[in-house]
Amino acid sequence: MIRHATAAASLTVVALALAGCGSDDTAGSPDEGTTTLNVAAAASLTASFEEIATDFEAEHDGVDVQFQFAGSSDLASQITNGAELDVFASADEATMDKVADFTAADPTIFATNVLTIVTEPGNPKKITGLKDLESSDLAVVVCAEQVPCGAATKTLTQEQGVTLDPASEESKVTDVLSKVTTGEADAGLVYVTDATGAGDKVEMVETVGADKVVNTYPIATLKDSAHADEAQAFVDFVTGPEGHKVLKSKGFGAP
Template sequence: MPDSPRRRRLRAAALLAALALPGLGAGCGGSSGPVTLTVLATSSLTEVFGEMGTAYHQENPGVRLRFVFGGSAEMTDRLSEHAPADVLVTADAASMKEVSADLAGRPRTVTHDTLTIAVGPGNPRRIRSLRDLRRPGLRVAVGAGSVPVGRYTRRVLANAGLTVRWTSEEISARAVLDRIRTGEADAGIVYITDLRSAGIAASSVAIPADLNVTAAFPAAVVGDSGHRDLAGAFVSWLLTPAAQKLFRKYGFPSPPADRG
């Protein structure tokens, strides 16, 4: 029997009513509410990404960001074990290369950092330079050679022509900083932005610019992401003026002009 105009109107009204019910709509069985992107990120970005998550959602109401923070090595291990993720952000390119097969597209440098010597509040051991880190009995914490801050630290010490006998090797800059904050180490080398996050719990001794290094923080879309386009949009957003302003607010300088 052919449809009458009345039957067609009744079916249309029923469909509209169904779409208005909670949990329905958004394309036949899709969820209502925003998409959540999982971002695996180095712990040195904890504070700035906390604010960026709010800013990004305000600009893109259909997307929420869920951050998982830890050392870069820990984050790449998670990715290698196929933990659900959409974006990876590490503290150096070498970490990205270790998981290049798990990424979609070329990583893009989104910000930079540099290093400083972290010491106890007020610098009780009167450390003045990198050379002082060689003092007998001084407890020095550094990043392990397999993690970004450890690789950068070894480059700084090589630039200075120094051999330092450290007392502990840590999995991240935040872990090095924790040694200082708890009094378990007298000095350590960390990113300057990490030092800022410690507030009055630690003091800083500058490393001369000609001995220091620039840490590059790359971001990339994860190949297994179920939302590659949205993940790529977030990575691109990290290079926008709005995002770069937030990076600078937390002490990170802007990346080079080549946006990739």
């Protein structure tokens, strides 16, 4: 997901209009002097990181933060395959470990998250907990095991003695949430933060044992970053009081 696409388009129109005046063929680009910081972040961080980036840009003139939001495992694959990125924020430490050779410094834990069951508003299927999700009458959606929310789902269900037969396994938690909000699934397991962000589009069901399966979120700058100073400044902002305030407001736990 790329931020500021509309603003960029507007600047291009202005630049063309000015060029038409023909006053100076050597005039610089409207983006001259702007540093673009490319941040790869777990899909569950979308709302919080968009807000954090707005605050960060307000304090750092000339820095434009652009995001690639996806499942952490997909992002890790992009990094190991040479994607030009400056910062990586993962939804778990295991995925961050996969890119250890590409990070410029030790990752910093900046947030925690836990799972919860979500259903359609009003909980029409009267789901009361994980055990109910075993019913063959329910269409249950979860994250694929290879992504952090899927690994957490596997741990949680095993610890609670629950065996699921999901209707689908998604590559990112936002896709699980979408299938519930659109009525394609009766229930899903997502992070509390995603459920909170969905508001009245879903209903959260108390999920016994979820508080014992905690995902910790690390963030790190990347070795091949073309903007090492700005990348570190963004990491410091996320892990500092400004970032923690936003993350807490979105439902994330403290590191």
